[in-house]
């Protein structure tokens with residue numbers, strides 16, 4: 234499964250969910266599939282998707298959102314693996330990371346990451362996360378649906394091929410604009426419902 238194939242599936246499953254997306258090729262490819270208000274592209278902040286998603290998941294605790302989704306890469310998670318014990322320690326009920334693991338730094342010439350020898354799913358399990366795995370689009374769809382109903386920090390470890398999709402334009406929107414757009418989308422969903 235190529236990254237963009239995984240993103241096409243995930244895009245179809247997350248129209249009504251907050252989605253925090255890791256930098257570089259993953260953000261560009263998702264935006265090329267569909268550029269929506271519920272996408273927060275974390276441009277140039279490698280390693281912070283898990284932290285941001287954790288904070289938003291805690292903030293969404295009493296909302297109608299079933300989970301807050303973070304789309305993370307192996308290289309990026311390895312830059313900030315503290316996300317795993319932090320999520321487990323906090324027991325963040327609505328934290329859901331989808332780890333797109335191609336075992337390389339996809340945006341820097343495909344240099345290998347540690348994930349070929351270090352199982353990031355097992356790291357998450359050791360930290361108290363519920364972990365699912367997917368190696369094709371059917372498994373991705375099924376496991377995403379299943380894990381969306383779990384309570385507590387959750388990781389879907391997705392095996393993807395190395396390599397980036399061709400002819401994907403750069404995402405040159407001002408990050409301030411992207412953040413404001415996402416904030417507006419999310420705020421409306423976190424506000425308490427008022428009786429009509």
Ligand SMILES: [Mg+2]
Nearest residue numbers: 307308335337
């Ligand atoms: Mg990678």
